[in-house]
Amino acid sequence: MILRPCGMFFGLLAAAGAVAAAPPAAGQMCASSGWTGTVSYLRTQSVTNSKTVERVSNRGRDTTDFEMHNNYKALIAVTESPEGNGSNVGRATVKHQGSTHETTIAKERNSCDQGKSWQEMTGTFVNETTSTGTGSDVANVTVGVNDDGTYTVGVSAPRIDGTVAGKQSSSFSGQCTKKEGKTTNYPEQHLAIEGGSLTSDGRNRVDPENATRLSGSYSTSAFGATETITWNLQRCAAPLRLTDVKFEDMKFPNWDDWREITEQIGTIDGNWVRVTATVLNASAEHRSGLVSFKETYTGDKWDGAGPDVPLKDHTLFVDLEPGEAKDVELLWDTSGYAWFDDGRPRLVQRVKSELWEKNKLVNDLTRNLKIAPKPLVLVHGPWASWKTFETWQNILTTSHSYEWKAFPVGEVTSKGIINTGRDVFSSEQTNTTEQNADTLQKYIRYAQEDRNAWHVDIVAHSIGGLIARNYIHRLMPAYDDGRPQVSHLVMLGTPNLGTPCADVMDFAFRMTGTSPRVVQEMRQDSMAAFNQQNANRKGVKFSALAGNPLPTTCKTIVPNDGFTPVPSAHWTIVDRAVSKSLHPELTGTADFSSFVKPHVAIGPRGDHGPALPQASEVMPVSGAQFLKVGYPAMRAIAATSSATSDSLKPDFAKAVTLAPKQTLDIDIPVQAALDFGITFMAAREVSATLLDEHGAIVGKNLSTDAAASATFRSLYFNKPVSGGTWKLRLENTTAQPMQALVASWSNAGLKGGAGT
Numbered sequence: 001m002i003l004r005p006c007g008m009f010f011g012l013l014a015a016a017g018a019v020a021a022a023p024p025a026a027g028q029m030c031a032s033s034g035w036t037g038t039v040s041y042l043r044t045q046s047v048t049n050s051k052t053v054e055r056v057s058n059r060g061r062d063t064t065d066f067e068m069h070n071n072y073k074a075l076i077a078v079t080e081s082p083e084g085n086g087s088n089v090g091r092a093t094v095k096h097q098g099s100t101h102e103t104t105i106a107k108e109r110n111s112c113d114q115g116k117s118w119q120e121m122t123g124t125f126v127n128e129t130t131s132t133g134t135g136s137d138v139a140n141v142t143v144g145v146n147d148d149g150t151y152t153v154g155v156s157a158p159r160i161d162g163t164v165a166g167k168q169s170s171s172f173s174g175q176c177t178k179k180e181g182k183t184t185n186y187p188e189q190h191l192a193i194e195g196g197s198l199t200s201d202g203r204n205r206v207d208p209e210n211a212t213r214l215s216g217s218y219s220t221s222a223f224g225a226t227e228t229i230t231w232n233l234q235r236c237a238a239p240l241r242l243t244d245v246k247f248e249d250m251k252f253p254n255w256d257d258w259r260e261i262t263e264q265i266g267t268i269d270g271n272w273v274r275v276t277a278t279v280l281n282a283s284a285e286h287r288s289g290l291v292s293f294k295e296t297y298t299g300d301k302w303d304g305a306g307p308d309v310p311l312k313d314h315t316l317f318v319d320l321e322p323g324e325a326k327d328v329e330l331l332w333d334t335s336g337y338a339w340f341d342d343g344r345p346r347l348v349q350r351v352k353s354e355l356w357e358k359n360k361l362v363n364d365l366t367r368n369l370k371i372a373p374k375p376l377v378l379v380h381g382p383w384a385s386w387k388t389f390e391t392w393q394n395i396l397t398t399s400h401s402y403e404w405k406a407f408p409v410g411e412v413t414s415k416g417i418i419n420t421g422r423d424v425f426s427s428e429q430t431n432t433t434e435q436n437a438d439t440l441q442k443y444i445r446y447a448q449e450d451r452n453a454w455h456v457d458i459v460a461h462s463i464g465g466l467i468a469r470n471y472i473h474r475l476m477p478a479y480d481d482g483r484p485q486v487s488h489l490v491m492l493g494t495p496n497l498g499t500p501c502a503d504v505m506d507f508a509f510r511m512t513g514t515s516p517r518v519v520q521e522m523r524q525d526s527m528a529a530f531n532q533q534n535a536n537r538k539g540v541k542f543s544a545l546a547g548n549p550l551p552t553t554c555k556t557i558v559p560n561d562g563f564t565p566v567p568s569a570h571w572t573i574v575d576r577a578v579s580k581s582l583h584p585e586l587t588g589t590a591d592f593s594s595f596v597k598p599h600v601a602i603g604p605r606g607d608h609g610p611a612l613p614q615a616s617e618v619m620p621v622s623g624a625q626f627l628k629v630g631y632p633a634m635r636a637i638a639a640t641s642s643a644t645s646d647s648l649k650p651d652f653a654k655a656v657t658l659a660p661k662q663t664l665d666i667d668i669p670v671q672a673a674l675d676f677g678i679t680f681m682a683a684r685e686v687s688a689t690l691l692d693e694h695g696a697i698v699g700k701n702l703s704t705d706a707a708a709s710a711t712f713r714s715l716y717f718n719k720p721v722s723g724g725t726w727k728l729r730l731e732n733t734t735a736q737p738m739q740a741l742v743a744s745w746s747n748a749g750l751k752g753g754a755g756t
Contacts, residue, residue, distance in 0.1 A: 034080045034088045035143055035214070036282040037233035038243040038325050041092075041157045043196050045070040045225040060108030060120075070098040070131075070225075074157040074195065076139045077325035078233060079282045091323050092139035094160045096193045098131040112176035121174040124181075126167075133162020133193045142199065143214070143233065149206045151214065153231045154199030163188040198227045212236050232278075239283035241363040242291075243325065245353050248274040252452050253445075255480050266370025266403070269338035270455035270608075272481060273369070275311070275330045277353045281320035289357040290315040291328045295337075295604075296352040296366060308352060315356070333481075333608075335455075338373040338400065341603030345400040346371070372403035374457050374487060375447040376600065379409050379440060381462025381493075382518045382711075383421045386410035388461060388587055395592055399601070407447040407456075409439065415446040420463065421518050424681055424711075425739045430517050433463075433530070437471040444471075444485070454479065457488045457600045461587050462563065463522065465494025465544075466530065473534040484539040484610055490599050491544045492586040495564040496571035498527035500648055501554035501712035504679055508653035508743035539610025544573040545595045547581045550707065552716040554679045555648055555745040561586065562710025572614060575599075584709045650679075650743035657739050658686065658732035666728045666742060670721055673746035677716040678728055682740035684708040687731040690715045693724030703733050718749065 047068040054061050074092040081089050106123045137158035145151040165188045171181035200218035207213070217230040232243040247261040249271045258274055261267050281287045292315040297306040316328045337349050348368045355363040376396060380388040386408035396404040410417040416439035419431040431439075447456055460468045468489050476485050495502075502522035509515035520526060546569030547561025558565045563583035570576045579591050602608065652668055670676060670693070678690055678699075687708075690699040699715035701707055732738045 035078060035233040035235055036080055036088060036237060036280065037078050037214075037231065038278055038280055039076045039078060039090070039141055039153065039155050039229060039231040039233070041072075041074040041076065041139075041155050041196065041198065042228045042230075043070070043072040043225060047224045055106075055108055057108060059110070060106065062104055062106045064102065064104045066100070066102045068098075068100045070096075072096045072157070072193065072196065074139065074155075075278070075325055075327075076141060076155060076157070077280055077282075077323055078141055079280070079323040080284075088141070089323065090139040090141040090155075091136065092158055092195075093136050093325070094134065094158065094193075094195070096131070096133040096160065096162055098129075100127070100129045102127045110176070119174055121176075122172065124171045126169045128168075129164055129166040131162055131164040131191055131193070133160050133191065135160030135162075139195075140197075145206060146202075149208070150202050151204055151206055152200050152202045153204075153214070153216075153218070153229065153233075154197070155229050156197040157195030159195050160193050162191045162193040164191040165189070196227060198229050200229065237282070238362045239285075240279070240281055240287045240289055240320070240355065240357050242277055242353055242355050242365045243280045244278040245351070245365050245367045246276050247351075247367070247369050248276065249452070250454070252448050252454055261369065263368065263370070266372060267334060268372055268451055268453040268455075269374050270333075270335045270483075270487060271453065273332045273334050275332055275351060275353075277328045277355075277365070278325055279318050279320065279328055279355060280325045281322060284322045286319075286321055287357065288317065288319040289355050289362070291318055292316070292354045292356070293330050293332070294352045294354065296350045311351065334371055335483075335608035336602055336604035336606055337371045338404075339601045339603045341605045343598060343601045343603070345601075346603075347401060370403070372405075372451070373400055373601070374455055375405050375407050375451045375453050377407045377409065377440075377444055377447055377456050377458045379458060379460040379464030379468055380418065381420065381460075381464050382522075383423050383426075384461075385417075389459075391589075392587075392592075395589060399592075399597055405447075405451060407443065407450075409443045412446070416440075416442040418464075418467065421516060424516060424519075425741075426516075427514075432517070433466055433470050433521060434474070436467045437475060440467055440471045441475045454481070455483065455485060455487045457490070458486050459490045459492065459596055459600075460494060461492045462494060462583065463518065465489070465491035465496070466521075466534075469496075469534050470530075472538055472540050473536045476538055476540075478538075482610070483608070486540045487608070488541045488543065488600055490596050491542070491569070491573075492591065492596075493547055493561050493564045493569055493583050494544065495522050495527065495568045496531070496544070496573075497565075497568035498522050498524035499554070499560075499564055499568060499712075500524070500556045501563070501679060502526075503648040504554040504650050504743050504745060505681060505712065505741065507649045508741055511650075511653040512655040512741065537611060537614060541575070541599075541611045542573045542614075543575040543595075543599045544569050544571065544577075545586060545591060546570055546576065546578050547583055547586055548578045549580050549582055550710070550714070552677065552718075552748065553714050554712060555677060555748045557748055562707065562714075563712055582706060582709055583711060648745075650745050652744040653742065655739070655741045656730070657737055658730060659737060660735045661732060663729060663731045666730065668726045668728055668742075668744050670724055670726050670744070671746065672723050673721055675716070675718050675749050676721045676726075676744070676746050677714055677748060678742065678744050679712055679714045680728070680730075680740055680742040681712060682730070683734075683738055685732065685734045686738050686740055687733060688713065688715065689729040689731075690717070691727045691729065692717075692721075693726055695727075703731075716748070721746070 049066045052063045074094045076090045076092040078090050104125045109118045111118050140156035142154040166186040169183040172179040204216045212235045214233040219228040248258040249267045251257045251259050293311045294308040296308045311332050318328050340346050352366040378389040389408040392406040396406050418436045418439050421430045458468050502519050506515045506519050546566040548559035548566050550560050553560040561583040685703050687702040692698050698717045701713050
């Protein structure tokens with residue numbers, strides 16, 4: 001055989017299984033000028049049709065729905081001919097699956113009593129067929145390289161033998177005389193499954209920098225059928241080599257429904273990916289080798305010096321006959337691969353496949369895979385909407401990329417809205433926790449389908465955490481990979497043990513009108529029952545952030561965020577922290593960066609397994625009378641039946657409406673006590689000033705204060721008081737009417753009483 005210098009383009013044509021030669025790359029010499037590698041041919045066909053025909057009697061109609069699906073795939077190994085004369089042969093391994101389904105529903109109105117009455121009579125007829133086939137045979141491959149560097153690739157896939165089986169069934173209803181349906185199964189019969197041929201359009205060009213390799217694809221569609229050829233061909237290559245690597249993930253929600261991942265879309269952190277490497281034996285000898293898959297940092301500007309790391313700690317054996325091509329598959333858990341282990345975003349994962357023969361690396365291929373973080377489902381709290389998290393998409397984009405998607409529940413109204421109340425004084429009834437959890441179920445499903453994500457993370461603010469806990473306990477499905485659907489629940493200020501303010505203000509609401517359902521559900525006795533009934537975390541990792549800027553709340557001396565005491569937010573959750581933020585501020589950028597992101601941006605070497613069961617899942621902790629628990633121990637103890645008791649009943653309660661710009665003094669009767677406090681609920685535009693019986697100011701909560709954003713706003717006078725009449729001065733700083741609910745209490749610091 002003549003050795004030819006590389007670099008010139010010239011005509012190349014091979015037919016009837018032979019591929020003619022083209023020159024190798026510039027400056028190289030090789031003993032063979034034939035192309036070797038793989039060409040795949042795929043033909044998919046889907047036809048659907050529906051038609052309705054009126055019956056001759058004009059009293060009914062026949063409706064027929066028809067579906068046909070066919071999938072023919074041939075992997076063709078292109079190898080050098082045994083003669084070693086520079087020509088090539090192609091051998092195809094073929095798989096075929098097909099099905100047809102036709103349903104005809106015939107309906108007609110007829111009479112069984114000579115026209116006195118009429119009824120609809122129905123017959124349903126179903127015809128189904130399935131066809132399968134596998135085989136191997138010679139395939140014709142043509143490659144033509146032109147002088148201008150353009151080239152064509154053509155393939156003619158072989159016919160194979162297959163089988164077809166069918167079934168017919170019928171059923172009837174409404175007939176005058178009952179008519180039984182029947183089912184007939186037809187045995188398998190021989191079926192000749194035709195191949196197909198396709199040639200690319202000649203628009204592909206040889207890369208002058210890599211003239212020994214041709215790779216590309218070409219597709220065309222007509223009459224409901226799509227034909228695609230994909231080729232990876234090379235000259236002057238090792239006889240045993242990798243010709244292709246592809247990635248597939250499962251299409252949610254169908255487990256084992258694998259589909260190829262497109263480079264532009266990529267996959268989602270936590271999805272299982274099937275990595276398939278095609279190995280070709282282009283020689284006339286039997287050969288075997290080992291294939292390994294590694295994550296490689298080559299080309300990464302941050303970790304370019306990092307060593308390659310196996311995706312799994314084992315290699316796969318492959319054994320090939322002369323001219324044979326085989327696929328080697330690895331199932332890869334991508335959990336964590338949207339991030340580096342130090343929390344930096346990883347935009348692209350590079351996967352290298354290595355082929356070893358006789359302890360020698362003979363070939364490798366590197367492919368890029370984009371892996372986006374798990375969707376972040378965001379659940380708001382009481383008297384709020386999805387706008388609580390309106391800025392979070394920008395936060396996620398800045399923290400990783402636009403591929404990290406936020407799904408605030410309620411943003412897409414057609415997918416469901418959580419109803420926790422419009423505002424605290426609204427007379428509209430809110431949903432129960434269970435009803436809101438049902439909506440959360442639909443929204444999680446929407447996020448998974450939108451992103452093709454098998455796992456999500458949840459960030460929940462306030463009672464949104466209770467909604468998420470109910471969903472996890474009651475509704476969250478199990479997956480075949482053994483990992484929970486919700487990988488992580490991050491709770492921000494969630495009142496897991498209730499809040500004493502719910503007890504105090506529930507009394508106040510009842511003294512002045514009807515109490516909102518949200519307030520009732522956050523009472524300590526309500527949460528005692530909730531915790532008994534929602535104990536199973538199903539392997540979901542729980543994390544809790546508690547705000548602690550305020551020292552007292554609602555007849556309780558305990559650090560809190562103006563809504564939730566720290567012990568209530570922390571509950572039995574081991575992974576917990578505190579923040580100086582008030583309750584509404586916990587959804588801000590600062591707490592996202594310091595708490596939320598580190599808990600969801602976990603790299604591949606982090607812990608991605610299910611959480612171990614908690615003690616509360618084995619023996620549920622029933623609510624907590626955390627008021628009698630010494631801070632900072634924050635122990636959760638079982639509640640007694642007196643968790644909500646008269647000790648939290650306010651001494652005085654009143655509801656008022658403030659006219660625009662109005663200042664109103666409310667007289668408050670005060671009994672002799674060790675201390676005195678006021679809790680009120682009003683928009684932050686309402687300022688409050690507390691005056692003692694002498695008119696001296698003893699406390700303020702002004703509209704300009706940070707504490708004015710708290711849901712439950714308290715003023716506490718930590719000194720003994722004598723009987724008399726105090727005043728609470730409320731000022732509406734707006735031009736709109738404002739409502740306020742006021743409750744007073746005392747003896748919060750009484751030893752053995754409500755506080756410690």
